[in-house]
Amino acid sequence: MRLPSALPPRVRRLLVHPAAALPGHEDERRHGGGGLPALRRRGRRDHNTERTGDGRDAVSGDDTAGDDTATDQDHPATRLPADEPVLEAVNVTKHFPVRGGLRRRGGPRRVVHAVENVSLRLYAGRITALVGESGSGKSTLARLLAQLYPLTGGEVRLHGVAVPTPRGRAFREYVSKVQLILQDPFGSFNPVATIASTLKRAVAIHQPAKRGAEQQAVIDGLLAQINLVPQRQFTEKYPHELSGGQLQRVSIARALAASPEVFLADEPVSSLDVSIRLGILNLLRRLTEERNVAMLYVTHDIASARYFAADTAVMYAGEIVETGPSEAVTQQAAHPYTQLLIASAPDPSRAGGDRVRDIGQPPSLIDPPAGCRFHPRCPYAMERCKTDVPESFEISAGHAAKCWLYADDPEARAKRADNARTVADLTAPAPSA
Template sequence: MDRNDHAPLLQTVGLTRHFRIGGLFSSAKLHAVDDLSLTIRPREIVAVVGESGSGKSTIARLLAKVYEPTDGDILFRGRSLHEVKSRRDLLAYRGEVPMVLQDPFASLNPVHTIGYTLDRGLALHQPKLTAAEREVEAIRALEAVGLSPARQVLAKYPHEMSGGQRQRIGFAQALSYKPKLVLADEPVSMLDVSIRIGVLNLMAKLCAEEGISFLYITHDIASARYVAHRIVVMYAGRVAETGPAEQVLHHPVHPYTRLLLSAVPDPKAPITITAADTGEPPRVVNPGPGCRFRQRCPLAIDICARVTPDLADTVPGHAAACHVTAPQAGLAA
């Protein structure tokens, strides 16, 4: 069955998160995420792409219920997460939607073996399993992510594993809970280039063979191109462009998406010196109306400073938030 034939696994509706900054009487608010509407379907990898400060990791922490939203809602399998309040319900949800962190070493306790770490997680999220069943499940998860012989891995400590192996342990820990959706927050950014492709292949394999969906947070649009079915481009807390990966990457509409793609090195291109991206960094503290990319945008016009652009379809399923390019693309389509 095609991925798009399934009902949504997770949806966000107008998801917003602001952080109050400054002193007790300060009215300053940092707009980390504004009005995010996102859909993730079964057996789908959705990549959220953007530079540092774009709100990517805040989205992952909202979906993991580390942060509570300022406004909006998150629906998991049709149920609002506002209803997930008890510790039991929260542990059950986090077992179905676990998070794999950016730093594979910091996410593992250095004084405990891999076996202890996996067993402890299973005891929390799968409390009905016996100790023997937890060991079987841990071995299954390690073998599924390519770590074998699994029993030897269980006896090792984190410092005895390489960076790539530790990241695979993070995926194994998530996989042992039999999740529906894994939140992968920059899972390859701290790994050597030579082993990143192995972790990306692992994500694709788990999606295809285990039926697990992924929200893949990354600043590297090249890796998103390699592994994602759909891409969401974020800038300063708002969605700039979203759509099927091939459509967004081969027919980018938003100027920011074009900028990200222009920064991806082409090994076949001659070596040249090009002008760097210029302009002011985005304003995310009390940003006010207007497009947040306008200070860096070569196409900005007067309305960009006055009106915040809404996401508009250029072709069905592919949308961009731009006053200049999105209407033109829609007319051309």
């Protein structure tokens, strides 16, 4: 049975193994996923699978080019971030009003607490993954950074300067420097405009001095950068005549026309076939390094976050609950929700994972739980979790989690010991056959 590839891992797991949702479930068979390496042992990644189809990439643009494949030594996680972030979210909050329905006379207006007091930093030449289930607020945060929605609270800063009001030259400069790459490429193109017309418009807006032959040279250069060559084979086509992978490459080229400093990639490969996802991710990584841009990679797939990003932030119910280097977050997950995401990602090389069970559903963001928003689903929940918003506790250098498990009190220490066994299970290799 083929499952929709855009479903979150937790949902796919329940569809394949319905017993995983039952309290008495003890032994679940794991199956390997296609297209991306599993969570364990990046150093043993099969580079041959990354290079599949490189002989025809120049024509189709759908498969991974050999030049796009990076080694472990080239991985951005091996480099330290710059001192100052390019883009920064500071206590960003977004509430959407609930329209319709009953409201008590004189009562407060009901809102959806989509994003709540989120702070995040993006650094030049470095990729940060934003991971979470569907509905956790990831895409909303990306759109707030792109200034598609007004903020309810907090502020967004580019090079330390708050974003100006949505008008005037300063704001236009901001939106050209911060480019959003959407999940569905077919929904972001004019269906009656050719690829050449779309790219000409982008170049005319962001590079108005380029005209005629110079403009065409820029377009040819953009298509060459995204491995769509020969260019004339693609420029006169309409969006529906390209595959999903080819059109997503064109959307990346359109963003490159603005010479951006930040990419906001909102699940750029979730709607694509698994056979071509790696090519798009490697292309984005190469462009990030060559152009020294900062990137936010939004995904529900924590396995791809570890492979692709230097840093990972985990988001749940509108809040960021864990941040740190991707290796630390995925191999030494501190927050119980992060552990749930890891356990939901298929990994045939992992022995454990059955200790982590999903005991509930995400909360309503119209009436979110008090205290820690994860406490109704958390197997380690304590009384203070139901009333007090968790502080951020440092787990290791650069690795932090908002969870009362790491408070310095006897109950937390006892729960933390049990949680440590869960982490050990998640990272234990499967026994040899």
